[in-house]
Structures are given as C-alpha cells and as structure tokens.
Amino acid sequence: xxxxxxxxxxxxxxxxxxxxxxxxxxxITIPHFCYHKKLxxxxxxxxxxxxxxxxxxxLPACATPVTEGMKVFTRxxxxxxxxxxxxxxxxxxxxxxxxICDQGGECMLQDMSVGYGGGHSRYHEEKxxxxxxxxxxxxxxxxxxxxxxxTRCVRFGVEIAGQMxxxxxxxxxxxxxxxxxxxxxxxxxxxxxxxxxxxxxxTSKPFRYKARSWELSRRxxxxxxxSLGSGLAVQTKNNQVLRVLPIENEDINECWLSDKDxxxxxxxxxxxxxxxxxIKQDGKWQEVEWQVALEYAANGLRHIxxxxxxxxxxxxxxxxxTLEELYLLQKLMRGIGSDNVDFRLRQSDFxxxxxxxxxxxxxxxxxxxxxxxxxLVVGSFLRKDHPLMAARIRRAVRKGxxxxxxxxxxxxxxxxxxxxxxxxxxxxxxxxxxxSKALAAEKQGQSASGDAAAIAKSLASGERVAxxxxxxAQQHPQAAQLQALAQQIAALSNGKFGFLVEAANxxxxxxxxATPGSKGLNAAAMLAKPRKAYVLLNxxxxxxxxxxxxxxxxxxxxxxxxxxxAYKHHATEYADVLLxxxxxTETSGTFVSAEGRVQSFKGAVKPLGEARPAWKVxxxxxxxxxxxxxxxxxxxxxxxxxxxxxxxxxxxxNAIGGVEAKALSxxxxxxxxxxVPIYSTDAVVRRSxxxxxxxxxxxxxxxxxxxxxxxxxxxxxDVVKVSQGQGSVKLFAVADxxxxxxxxxxxxxxxxxxxxxxxxxxxTVERA
Amino acid sequence: xxxxxxxxxxxxxLKKYPADQRQSAVMAALRFVQDEKGWIASADMADVAAYLGxxxxxxxxxxxxxxxxxLKPMGKxxxxxxxxxxxQLCGSGDTLDHLNKRLGIGLGEVTPDGKYGLRExxxxxxxxxxxxxxxxxxxxxxxxxxxxxxxxxAELDKQ
Numbered sequence: 001x002x003x004x005x006x007x008x009x010x011x012x013x014x015x016x017x018x019x020x021x022x023x024x025x026x027x028i029t030i031p032h033f034c035y036h037k038k039l040x041x042x043x044x045x046x047x048x049x050x051x052x053x054x055x056x057x058x059l060p061a062c063a064t065p066v067t068e069g070m071k072v073f074t075r076x077x078x079x080x081x082x083x084x085x086x087x088x089x090x091x092x093x094x095x096x097x098x099x100i101c102d103q104g105g106e107c108m109l110q111d112m113s114v115g116y117g118g119g120h121s122r123y124h125e126e127k128x129x130x131x132x133x134x135x136x137x138x139x140x141x142x143x144x145x146x147x148x149x150x151t152r153c154v155r156f157g158v159e160i161a162g163q164m165x166x167x168x169x170x171x172x173x174x175x176x177x178x179x180x181x182x183x184x185x186x187x188x189x190x191x192x193x194x195x196x197x198x199x200x201x202x203t204s205k206p207f208r209y210k211a212r213s214w215e216l217s218r219r220x221x222x223x224x225x226x227s228l229g230s231g232l233a234v235q236t237k238n239n240q241v242l243r244v245l246p247i248e249n250e251d252i253n254e255c256w257l258s259d260k261d262x263x264x265x266x267x268x269x270x271x272x273x274x275x276x277x278x279i280k281q282d283g284k285w286q287e288v289e290w291q292v293a294l295e296y297a298a299n300g301l302r303h304i305x306x307x308x309x310x311x312x313x314x315x316x317x318x319x320x321x322t323l324e325e326l327y328l329l330q331k332l333m334r335g336i337g338s339d340n341v342d343f344r345l346r347q348s349d350f351x352x353x354x355x356x357x358x359x360x361x362x363x364x365x366x367x368x369x370x371x372x373x374x375x376l377v378v379g380s381f382l383r384k385d386h387p388l389m390a391a392r393i394r395r396a397v398r399k400g401x402x403x404x405x406x407x408x409x410x411x412x413x414x415x416x417x418x419x420x421x422x423x424x425x426x427x428x429x430x431x432x433x434x435x436s437k438a439l440a441a442e443k444q445g446q447s448a449s450g451d452a453a454a455i456a457k458s459l460a461s462g463e464r465v466a467x468x469x470x471x472x473a474q475q476h477p478q479a480a481q482l483q484a485l486a487q488q489i490a491a492l493s494n495g496k497f498g499f500l501v502e503a504a505n506x507x508x509x510x511x512x513x514a515t516p517g518s519k520g521l522n523a524a525a526m527l528a529k530p531r532k533a534y535v536l537l538n539x540x541x542x543x544x545x546x547x548x549x550x551x552x553x554x555x556x557x558x559x560x561x562x563x564x565x566a567y568k569h570h571a572t573e574y575a576d577v578l579l580x581x582x583x584x585t586e587t588s589g590t591f592v593s594a595e596g597r598v599q600s601f602k603g604a605v606k607p608l609g610e611a612r613p614a615w616k617v618x619x620x621x622x623x624x625x626x627x628x629x630x631x632x633x634x635x636x637x638x639x640x641x642x643x644x645x646x647x648x649x650x651x652x653x654n655a656i657g658g659v660e661a662k663a664l665s666x667x668x669x670x671x672x673x674x675x676v677p678i679y680s681t682d683a684v685v686r687r688s689x690x691x692x693x694x695x696x697x698x699x700x701x702x703x704x705x706x707x708x709x710x711x712x713x714x715x716x717x718d719v720v721k722v723s724q725g726q727g728s729v730k731l732f733a734v735a736d737x738x739x740x741x742x743x744x745x746x747x748x749x750x751x752x753x754x755x756x757x758x759x760x761x762x763x764t765v766e767r768a
Numbered sequence: 769x770x771x772x773x774x775x776x777x778x779x780x781x782l783k784k785y786p787a788d789q790r791q792s793a794v795m796a797a798l799r800f801v802q803d804e805k806g807w808i809a810s811a812d813m814a815d816v817a818a819y820l821g822x823x824x825x826x827x828x829x830x831x832x833x834x835x836x837x838x839l840k841p842m843g844k845x846x847x848x849x850x851x852x853x854x855x856q857l858c859g860s861g862d863t864l865d866h867l868n869k870r871l872g873i874g875l876g877e878v879t880p881d882g883k884y885g886l887r888e889x890x891x892x893x894x895x896x897x898x899x900x901x902x903x904x905x906x907x908x909x910x911x912x913x914x915x916x917x918x919x920x921x922a923e924l925d926k927q
Binding site for chain 2: 163165166167170171178179
C-alpha cells in the first residue's frame with residue numbers, strides 16, 4: 001500500500017494501481033472515455049488528463065501508475081484546461097446529432113460535454129464523415145461518424161470475447177472502426193460492445209428508435225436463459241419490455257451479458273403468443289374463459305386419476321420455469337397421487353437417481369472459476385452453452401491457467417487450450433478413466449504419454465483444480481459414470497468438480513424435488529412408456545426432449561394433454577387444453593443459479609392478454625382438484641413454503657457413489673453428436689427474431705470428418721439424407737476434420753432436425 | 769494461397785522472433801506479398817493471418833495503417849512522391865505537376881496500361897535531396913527536375 005494525495009485527499013492505494021483507479025476508489029470522478037476497468041489501458045482519448053505535482057505536463061490518469069507521495073490535482077486550472085481542450089478536439093468531428101441519436105440521455109460524451117465542452121464551436125470547417133457499416137442483426141453501426149475511436153469495442157473483442165472482429169483501420173484522421181472485409185460481428189457476447197461504446201456509434205439494433213432512456217422504467221430481474229443467474233435490468237415502457245441491460249455483479253456476470261440474455265426479450269411478445277385459454281372440442285380450438293379451461297383440465301385429470309390411475313399422469317417442465325412453478329407442479333402431481341414429475345428433458349441416463357447425494361451444481365462458486373489454475377472441461381459446447389462462464393475461463397487462461405478439454409467436438413473456444421482429447425461419445429468414459437489412471441500413476445511418480453496423460457499431468461501440477469461437466473456430459477447416456485469419474489479425477493487432483501448446469505433453474509428444480517421419487521417415472525421413462533395424460537409446463541416436447549420422435553409419439557397417443565405455455569406452439573396438434581401463462585418478465589419468481597444462488601425477482605410488466613403467472617394457474621388447479629395446501633396468496637409465500645427447511649448450501653452435493661459401469665450398446669454406424677444451438681435452448685430465444693438472424697442460428701448442418709464424407713461419396717456442401725428411427729431430414733453436409741471419425745454432428749432442439757430421434761445413438765447419413 | 773516463395777521468405781523472417789510471437793513478422797510478410805503481387809488483396813491478408821496465427825482484423829489494421837502498402841493495384845511501377853514540408857518547399861508540387869502531365873494520372877491513380885501508379889508519400893528521411901520520389905518503395909530518386917523525371921521514366925519504359 002502506498003500513500004498518495006488526490007485533490008488534497010489522502011488516499012491509501014495498492015502499489016501498481018493507476019491514478020484513475022485510486023481516484024475512483026476514493027469517490028473522485030475523473031472524466032474518461034477509453035478507460036474501462038475490465039479492459040486493458042489504451043490511453044488514447046486523453047480525456048482523463050490530470051495535473052501531477054512535479055510533472056511538466058498533464059498526465060493521463062488511466063495510464064499513470066501511482067507512486068509514493070504523489071500529489072494529483074484533477075480539478076486544478078491546468079487539469080481542467082487540458083480536459084476542456086481534449087473535449088473540444090473530440091467534438092470537432094462529432095456530428096452532435098444528439099436529438100436523433102439513440103444514445104442521447106445515456107451518453108458519456110453528452111454528459112461530459114455539459115461539464116467540459118464549450119457553448120459553441122470554434123471549428124467551422126467540414127467535419128469528417130465515416131460511412132455506416134452493417135455488422136449484423138444485433139449491433140448497429142449506422143452512425144460511425146459519432147465514433148471517438150476509444151477502441152473499447154476492439155479491446156472487448158480481443159480481451160473478453162476472445163476474437164478480434166472489430167479493429168481500427170487506417171490512421172490519424174482517417175482512422176475508423178471496421179470489421180474485416182465488411183464481415184459481421186458474430187461473437188455471442190457482441191451486445192456488450194453497445195454498453196461499452198461511450199457514444200452513439202454502436203447501438204442496439206432491435207432497440208433502435210424505440211424509446212428514450214429516460215422514458216423507461218427499470219426493473220431488476222434474473223436471466224432465464226442460462227444457469228449463471230446474470231442480473232438483468234429489464235427496461236419497460238407502456239407495459240412492454242423494450243430493452244434488457246446487465247446489472248453489475250462481480251461474482252456473477254461482472255458487467256457483461258451474453259447476447260442470448262440481452263436480446264431474448266424480442267421473443268417475449270411474438271404473434272404466436274397465447275393470450276387466451278383455449279380448449280379443443282371436436283378437433284377445433286376454441287377460446288374460452290379461464291374458469292372453463294381450468295375446470296376442463298381439472299376434470300380431465302380427475303377422470304384419468306380415478307379411472308386409469310394417477311400413475312397414468314405425467315408432468316414435464318423445463319428448468320427455466322421458476323422455483324415457485326416447479327414446486328407447485330410437483331406438489332400438485334403428488335397431491336393427486338402421481339410421482340411422475342421431471343424437468344430433465346434432455347437427460348438420457350437416470351441411473352444416478354438415488355445415488356446422487358444432492359442437487360447437481362457447479363461444485364464451486366462462479367468466482368472460483370476465475371481463481372482456478374487448472375481446469376478440465378468435459379463434454380461441453382462451452383462457448384455456446386455458457387458464454388459468460390467461457391469468458392471467465394478465457395480470462396483465467398490469459399492469466400496463466402491451463403484449460404483441458406475432453407469432448408466429442410472441437411469447437412474453437414477462442415482461448416489457448418493446454419491439452420485436449422476429442423473422442424467419439426462412446427469413448428468419453430474410457431478417456432476419463434485413462435485420465436484418472438494417469439493421475440493416480442502421476443502421483444506415484446510415473447508418467448505416461450498420450451492425450452489423457454498430458455491432461456493428467458496438467459491437472460496434477462495445479463493448486464486449484466476445477467473439473468467441470470458440461471451439458472453434453474450431463475445428457476450423455478453414461479452421465480452417471482462420467483460424473484463418478486469426474487469426482488475421482490477431482491479427488492486425485494485435490495480439486496473441486498461440478499456441473500456447468502443446463503438451465504436457469506435446474507438447481508432450483510432439484511431443490512424443490514421436481515424429480516420423480518422412487519415410485520415415479522423420470523422424463524425419459526414417461527415418454528418411453530406413454531402415459532394417458534400429460535401436464536406440460538413451458539415445454540415444447542419436440543424441441544426440449546432428448547428424443548423428439550418419442551416425445552411427439554407419446555403426446556399424440558395421450559388422451560389428455562394439458563399445456564401451460566406462453567405460446568401457441570406445436571402442441572395445438574395433440575393438446576386438449578392450452579393455458580396461457582406469463583413470461584418470466586411478467587411474473588415474480590425465483591431462480592437458483594448453478595452456484596446455488598437463490599435470486600428472486602418481480603414481474604417487470606403485466607402479463608399479456610389473459611395470461612396468468614403459472615404459479616397462480618397451478619394453485620387454482622390444485623384447488624379444483626381438492627389438493628391440500630394450495631392457498632398461497634403470493635409467489636413469495638410459495639417460495640417460502642418451497643424453501644422451508646431447505647438448507648440450500650447443504651442441498652447442493654455432486655457426490656455420487658455406487659455407479660455401475662454400463663457399456664453403450666455397440667450398434668455400429670455413425671454416432672450422433674448433438675448440440676443444442678445457442679439460440680434454440682428455450683421457447684423465448686427460439687422466437688427472438690434478432691437472435692434468429694445471427695450466424696449462430698443458421699440452419700443446422702451435418703458435420704463429419706472429411707474421410708467419413710468420402711466414404712459416403714459426398715462432397716462438403718452436398719445435401720444428404722440424415723435418418724434416425726422412422727424419421728429423416730435433408731441437411732447440408734460439411735467436412736469438419738476436427739471431429740473424431742465415426743461421428744456425425746447434427747444439432748438438436750431445432751425445427752430442422754425435430755424429425756430425428758435421440759440426441760445420442762446411431763444416425764444414418766446417406767446421399768440424397 | 770501464399771506462394772512457396774513468400775512462405776519461404778516469411779519462415780526466414782520468423783527466425784528473428786521468439787517462436788510464440790509469430791505475429792511480429794506481419795509487416796515483413798505483407799511486404800513480401802506486395803513485392804510479388806504489386807498490391808495486397810484482402811484474401812492475401814487473410815492468408816497472412818492464417819499463416820502467422822493472428823486475427824485477420826489485426827493484419828488489416830497493420831496493412832491500412834502503413835502508407836507503403838498498396839491496398840489496390842498500383843501499376844507495375846509505383847511512383848511515390850513525398851509531399852511533406854521539406855520536399856514541398858523544394859518544389860514537390862512541380863514534380864507532381866510534371867508527372868501528372870507525363871502520365872496523365874493524378875495521385876492514387878494508375879495509367880490505363882497498368883504500367884505506372886502515382887502515390888503521395890510521407891517524409892522519406894532524406895530531405896537533403898528534396899524533392900524526392902521512390903520507385904516501388906525500393907529505389908529513391910532525389911533532387912528531381914523535369915529533365916531528371918523524364919530520364920527516370922525513360923529508363924522505366926525500357927523495363
């Protein structure tokens with residue numbers, strides 16, 4: 001710690017920090033544009049010039065390290081003169097089109113020019129003009145003349161997103177921010193550039209010209225689209241969500257937001273939104289009153305419970321339903337005598353049920369990921385499944401951590417990967433076993449060669465090891481074995497292990513037991529042994545299930561399907577009742593994030609049309625079915641009841657024991673590797689038009705090793721017929737030599753591939 | 769694709785830098801491309817980026833930052849005339865006028881036969897010989913007069 005003085009204030013600060021950091025710590029504001037606490041120092045805007053005692057010229061506070069006894073003056077005559085001078089230069093080429101600029105009202109340049117700018121300009125010559133650029137559907141670069149070339153967006157790309165998609169081309173007066181050969185910015189974190197841009201050069205395309213920042217009311221919420229639990233500031237006007245911004249929390253999302261969280265709101269109120277309860281009579285859908293629909297559903301369920309038996313009723317939910325909704329759903333099912341309730345729709349191995357000691361979770365705090373020095377990520381499409389966790393790992397790697405990958409696909413993670421083993425899905429268990437053995441050998445001073453040994457060596461050399469299982473590992477048919485092996489590897493390397501966790505409330509769903517007990521059927525069994533009745537909460541079976549063919553067949557065979565959904569989706573073909581429920585922005589609720597953080601939020605807007613929060617719908621269903629304990633008045637009461645006596649910290653436990661080894665049936669042929677594309681994960685993002693227009697939402701292709709394509713006599717770019725079970729689809733084939741041989745990568749959760757079968761297993765590819 | 773000659777030259781250049789700092793060779797690599805092709809197309813920049821393992825955008829930044837890289841075809845002989853202060857005081861304006869007249873092209877243009885291109889240059893660090901021009905960034909000619917320029921063009925015409 002060293003002592004410095006800023007504006008006469010004595011400040012103790014860490015050696016190595018800069019003047020601007022010390023000033024901000026002490027609550028002294030120094031004007032700045034290019035400086036950002038999360039990015040490297042560029043010192044190119046010069047706005048933060050301050051006077052330093054004994055320095056002959058003003059110094060940039062962002063790039064001046066503190067020294068013992070330093071005296072800094074931020075408001076002295078010299079400092080203010082320098083700042084005003086810089087401001088005048090910055091405004092020379094700025095168009096000053098604030099009245100038509102989206103950034104107006106929340107613009108750093110605007111604010112700063114009030115403080116430091118002149119009342120009129122001394123510059124009468126022509127201003128420079130920079131042409132507009134089209135850099136994709138999310139970020140608008142229509143008014144690049146506004147750019148002050150602070151390069152925050154460029155540094156964000158390089159340092160946080162891991163790819164340099166924007167850069168500063170040309171020099172001096174001609175310098176401008178461009179993408180390479182007018183390409184689009186495809187990063188899954190690109191929206192953060194909008195927040196970072198201190199002027200109106202990069203703005204939000206979907207939000208463009210929708211509202212002024214001061215007209216918006218701001219509500220605190222929590223992201224429903226991945227398991228990180230990012231804080232959202234939902235901004236609304238006239239009962240409509242118009243924009244979503246991050247709420248800063250150093251331990252969760254820092255100051256970032258993935259594009260999925262940021263732009264998903266565009267999918268909230270689409271034309272297929274369900275706004276009135278509907279029932280199907282004589283094959284025709286009719287809008288009815290709530291009372292009618294609820295009684296219809298309750299009677300149907302009662303009829304089946306009394307006739308065929310309550311075990312003939314199954315309930316499926318997605319894990320981005322709130323804690324309250326999942327709690328009431330399982331309570332309702334258990335109240336009418338059925339134990340069939342599950343949310344793990346894409347999971348295929350349930351052999352860990354009963355052996356798993358608690359709710360599967362991250363196994364550490366999110367912040368611990370940044371502190372880890374050796375990581376092993378198993379079976380994860382990391383960048384797309386967990387964009388901000390990937391960014392955290394990327395930063396850890398930049399600081400010297402080693403990340404190792406075991407997976408069935410080799411996507412570019414935009415970070416240096418120390419070692420990787422890319423193997424077919426049926427070899428994952430074997431690879432992890434090898435790593436575990438090599439680790440044990442390593443401990444006894446023996447070292448082997450090969451990928452597994454290299455990974456083991458890397459892990460053995462670490463002090464803070466983290467082993468993380470991704471969605472692919474969790475959905476894998478040998479998930480329990482993978483989990484047991486990860487546990488072993490973590491123990492051998494004195495590290496922690498956990499799941500990256502698929503959805504916003506997966507942990508919460510476990511905590512409130514939205515999973516079958518010993519008598520009940522799990523999600524896969526409920527579909528494999530079709531029930532007479534299903535209750536679906538937020539589920540689109542063909543897109544959310546491990547096996548869409550099986551899911552659709554089960555729905556079509558059922559006598560009664562009660563759908564609680566915000567959308568009028570594919571269910572109209574097999575459902576009997578559609579109950580319109582509120583989106584996560586329209587209801588209060590709670591999500592439990594991957595690290596076990598319980599976060600409640602309030603509705604930001606009123607539910608659209610006659611939609612009602614699902615917890616209220618379930619409560620009334622409970623009343624109509626005469627189940628006890630359905631008299632809560634508020635969602636808070638439901639939450640308190642759900643978490644009564646639940647010690648969240650104690651409930652989180654990844655430990656698993658007694659897992660039996662089971663081999664995958666060797667059917668031969670190609671094995672399917674299925675990712676769920678980043679913008680296909682849940683109902684809302686699937687409907688967000690801007691997200692669907694990005695490169696990440698392109699129609700899935702079949703990706704295979706070049707040699708496999710050659711075997712089929714197919715060229716990269718040809719259309720091929722892809723079949724599984726009774727279904728087949730036609731897709732473009734693409735050679736991807738980074739994939740292991742013997743696999744075909746075909747995405748799931750996308751309308752283009754719903755005709756196919758299970759996410760794992762054999763798949764046939766032939767010439768079309 | 770980068771030609772064999774270019775990659776050989778780049779490999780030689782790479783020996784000057786640590787193995788994990790391949791991007792240090794980017795300026796040289798772009799120079800080799802320009803020496804061979806006369807200019808640097810976007811595709812060439814992408815190839816250089818791939819070869820050196822650096823972002824395409826970073827190569828583009830370098831290529832657009834430095835004035836001596838040609839981002840479009842600039843003829844077989846690119847004449848770069850210095851227009852900075854010393855040269856201007858010593859008559860670079862006349863140099864340009866004479867070249868305009870002789871070649872029928874202005875700054876940044878190429879003769880229709882693709883033989884000559886004319887560019888504006890920055891200080892070449894040899895003000896003692898002002899006014900100056902360079903031929904393909906390789907050969908510098910100083911103390912220019914109309915006669916000397918005609919002589920230079922006559923020699924180039926023979927090539």
